[in-house]
Amino acid sequence: MKKKLFVDLKENSYNILIEKGLLNKLGEELKNIYFGEKIFIITDENVDKYYGSKVKDELDKIGYKTRKMVLAPGEKTKSFSTLPSIYNELLDFKLTRKELIITLGGGVIGDLGGFAASTFLRGVSFIQIPTSLLAQVDSSVGGKVAVDLEKGKNLVGSFYQPKAVFIDPDVLNTLPEKFYKDGMAEVIKYGCIKDRDFFYMLKSLKSREEVMNNIEDILYKCCYIKKSVVERDEKDLGERMLLNFGHTLGHAIEKYYNFTGYSHGEAVAIGMYNISLKSEDEGITEKGVAEEIKEILINYDLPYKVDIKDNNKIIDTISLDKKNIGNVLKVILLKSIGESIIYDTTSDFFKVVR
Numbered sequence: 001m002k003k004k005l006f007v008d009l010k011e012n013s014y015n016i017l018i019e020k021g022l023l024n025k026l027g028e029e030l031k032n033i034y035f036g037e038k039i040f041i042i043t044d045e046n047v048d049k050y051y052g053s054k055v056k057d058e059l060d061k062i063g064y065k066t067r068k069m070v071l072a073p074g075e076k077t078k079s080f081s082t083l084p085s086i087y088n089e090l091l092d093f094k095l096t097r098k099e100l101i102i103t104l105g106g107g108v109i110g111d112l113g114g115f116a117a118s119t120f121l122r123g124v125s126f127i128q129i130p131t132s133l134l135a136q137v138d139s140s141v142g143g144k145v146a147v148d149l150e151k152g153k154n155l156v157g158s159f160y161q162p163k164a165v166f167i168d169p170d171v172l173n174t175l176p177e178k179f180y181k182d183g184m185a186e187v188i189k190y191g192c193i194k195d196r197d198f199f200y201m202l203k204s205l206k207s208r209e210e211v212m213n214n215i216e217d218i219l220y221k222c223c224y225i226k227k228s229v230v231e232r233d234e235k236d237l238g239e240r241m242l243l244n245f246g247h248t249l250g251h252a253i254e255k256y257y258n259f260t261g262y263s264h265g266e267a268v269a270i271g272m273y274n275i276s277l278k279s280e281d282e283g284i285t286e287k288g289v290a291e292e293i294k295e296i297l298i299n300y301d302l303p304y305k306v307d308i309k310d311n312n313k314i315i316d317t318i319s320l321d322k323k324n325i326g327n328v329l330k331v332i333l334l335k336s337i338g339e340s341i342i343y344d345t346t347s348d349f350f351k352v353v354r
């Protein structure tokens with residue numbers, strides 16, 4: 001059944017639509033909100049294989065003039081140096097400021113295409129069609145768009161809200177298992193930070209099949225939590241930081257292994273468990289929370305511990321984290337499952353990683 005969420009950001013407001021089979025009627029949905037002539041579709045080779053022609057044909061059928069740009073998959077594509085090739089294609093296509101870009105893909109395509117949209121001709125509208133679980137529950141919602149520099153990820157970007165987010169859960173049927181798990185870590189995160197019942201509902205599901213039987217509700221719940229937080233703190237100055245639960249340590253672990261050891265979700269999973277262990281020791285988190293997190297991570301075949309030989313490297317990375325303001329590091333901790341807080345500490349908080 002079709003589900004709709006309104007993201008209330010004044011003049012930058014938009015709808016998130018969640019519906020199985022949405023891609024089959026994309027043109028019908030789009031013609032209610034977009035009255036221009038041209039649409040530029042940005043996607044990657046993996047997604048193009050399954051959904052590129054489907055999306056293009058649906059839009060051509062309605063009478064839009066479309067052009068599709070297919071990029072190599074993977075984080076390397078999200079580089080600042082990819083941008084000129086996108087701008088050139090947009091210029092060749094003669095896309096004007098009144099027209100539209102669609103990003104069809106996971107977080108890389110959404111972030112890169114969204115950043116291109118935010119800068120081309122000082123900003124053209126864009127619509128996100130996220131195709132990975134991670135992008136459907138996180139990166140496509142809330143308007144963070146960015147590219148990577150050689151010195152680090154997401155170092156150039158902006159807050160630029162899409163005109164709509166179209167989520168078709170059916171596309172997850174072709175999502176490889178490792179990307180499914182990657183996304184499930186973020187899904188679990190939402191239960192941890194904001195919704196105890198949701199956490200235990202997720203904990204009760206036994207397989208990917210059971211998750212897929214409930215997927216519209218799961219996506220709705222995650223997008224509802226995310227959009228509510230973003231509405232209260234669009235520019236990430238306060239409450240939005242709660243979405244980073246598990247991420248400070250997670251990012252440091254990703255970096256420790258040169259972004260080749262653990263996926264983002266796996267690293268966040270390890271981060272959520274370890275920070276909760278530590279904050280239980282500190283008496284901030286209710287006893288037993290870390291164990292609950294460990295159990296749910298095991299259910300979803302996600303890791304919860306790492307064997308870090310050089311913990312100083314982790315501490316060094318954390319001290320450079322952009323959440324480190326002055327000497328104060330803001331970390332996200334749980335008081336209990338479903339209740340999170342922003343806690344001021346220093347990178348020494350991470351001295352014990354088990």
Ligand code: GLY
Pocket residue numbers: 138139141142144236240243244
């Ligand atoms: N992914 C965290 C945020 O959008 O703020």
